[in-house]
Amino acid sequence: MTFRMPRRQFLMGTSALAAAGAFGLRPAFAQDEALRLIWWGGQARADRTLAVADAYAASTGTTPPEGEFLSWNDYWPKLATQVAGGTAPDVLQMDYRFIVEYATRNAIAPMDDYLGGVLNLDDFDEDQLEGGKVDGKLYGLSLGANSVAMLVNTTAFEEAGVAVPDRDWTYDTMREIGEAFKAANIRGGMTGMSDGSGSEPMLDNWIRQRGKPLYTAEGKLGPNVDDMVEWFTMWNEFRDAGYINSAEDQALDTGAAEVSMVALNKAAMIPSNSNQLVIHQSINPDTLTITSYPRIAAGVGGGHYRKPSQFWSISGASQNKEAAAAFLSYFVNDVEAGKVLGVERGIPCSAAVRDAVAPTLSEQDQIALNFVANLGDLLGPLPASPPNAAGEIDTSLLRVLSQEVGFGGRSAEDAGKFFVDEATAILNRAS
Template structure:
């Protein structure tokens, strides 16, 4: 039977993962039920539990499942990995898959995953590290701007379409300020790694190169922090104290709290955010750096299921993952909450059944046009540390006035370069 555990907060950081690798952790005993861990809100949990119940009803092994918010998830997973108690099935993100794979915290799947049917080739490639398959994509998605339609209607402005720019963000910032209702146009995106990545890609640069180096300079980061600091000073985005209320849970987002009309998100997250918002929501692209400039977006594996490196039964864990992504009945339950299904038969079966928000998400990913560029290389092993412990921290220091954008840009590149050098040594 599925055991449904709620969120817990753990304090140990991502350094625990390195400790696990150094200790050579291996499974101590076989378990009677498979353990599954994933991040997300209650709506994702309800869908996931319905699929685990479906799997068990078919006579398969039982599962114990646990979900946490994004911010709580990675410290918890690192703690479990360090302690030799990592789950059998792990929800994995594109930015961390290299780190977990190279430290043997997740296991290769090539010889155990079985027939996935007609599965999107780009999504399979996204789950490979050094030519081996370590993650099965649970859906294709793209970065997106989450938009509160009612907030735009209230000030008489049209919801931005996929042609909108950062200059439009400034114009809308002025419009929301003039409305005087306390809502800002946008949340603070300065510490949002996907938004930085998108901005760099539009400029012909990259967050990381294929040889695990930074794809930009200190001057670029100074410009990035200056742009967002300018938005902040003019009141186009929420202030530092308000942004700090966002814990990573959908319920604490700036849109859910009605502090901002827009925020960076992902196409698949429209479903979960709509489930907790009374205002009607939609999605648009990230802003363009100038009219007609594209290439910043890409079809990203929304997330993966991976098999824990210390699992006692890789075959059983892989069998559940196969079922999760290829069974049409499971697909009908899951919808597009984790992204557009990668199995063609599942995608075809569920499309006519999708609700309005799910149809919006599907159509958004299918019609990005010139915004779409190539899938970037898998982030290096240290990408998680740079995102969590550097970009987010330094961006907050700028927001609270503890650093200037000029100092922040230089410090970020220096510290990120040092982190990458240590990881690649």
């Protein structure tokens, strides 16, 4: 069976490819067809990505790559289905928490054979190269450096008469902000912040400030039961006090920027990443900015780190690996491509592209660049790559427990113990 994807067809949700994979039908693609790409993100990211794909085709005289994009929550089940069915696109957007799993299962291919040839990374940031390696081989090409960040609706803060938190704010400050928003009662009861109990990056930042990794270099779980009970208890207190969204409201957030608690006017802040300011601002009429995640106490830092915002990886099943590597080289090295991409996926990793792009950035892009460059004492070392199955712990355990606790189905004590027991079992099964 041959399945041909029309140019610029974006498949949102269940696709013909996934359906074919589910029934054991393996679409056959000729090796001379256009490269196929898949990524998570919204329309703004798609517009930038496809503009660069078209520019690459024009510069090389090749057929323009074809693209497909989904929201974060929809992306991973779809990609897993495609990989299992042998229909994965040539180029996949990959996340730091999943790269080990995909590399060890040969779902993505090492790029080392193309280095110095069609893939030129001579002026690439070394820490970003290291972040894409698994067992010493390059499986992911960083699309930008970023850091976790709190996305802040400054217009809402002004309406509530509350100062926007600076880099020294703490979880105690969160309580003060929550009280102030309750008293102001703006926009039908907007809270100071969304529920972060199911946010893996926020848990990671919190536990790092306590001197522990979320995962050790040996692939073991860092937090213990007491840590996780305290985590869920803190968010229960915030929820019960009305400082964060109700579980019912939080369930509306399915991962797309358009349904975030900020976009829906449910909360004035959400845990996010520095590069996501651009996409959120593009869909929000209010003025947005970013600040750091809260400190666990005044003067405590080290929770943040500069990480690859995401990677491009080459499918292990691709019949066009060299062509894919050539496209990736253009994507990260071409100055004009860099100007189109901006910092929507993070701060460019090529020094030449970064220098060329900086003067052209919008106000939001400049905010993101300056935030990542000036983390100060908030900055800690890049942790080891998350172990195999870390993604499962994030999506199928932490997020589920967050909802169960939020809706009253579990106590914080039960959730804390269950998280540690089940996460440990998942890691052991995957090792």
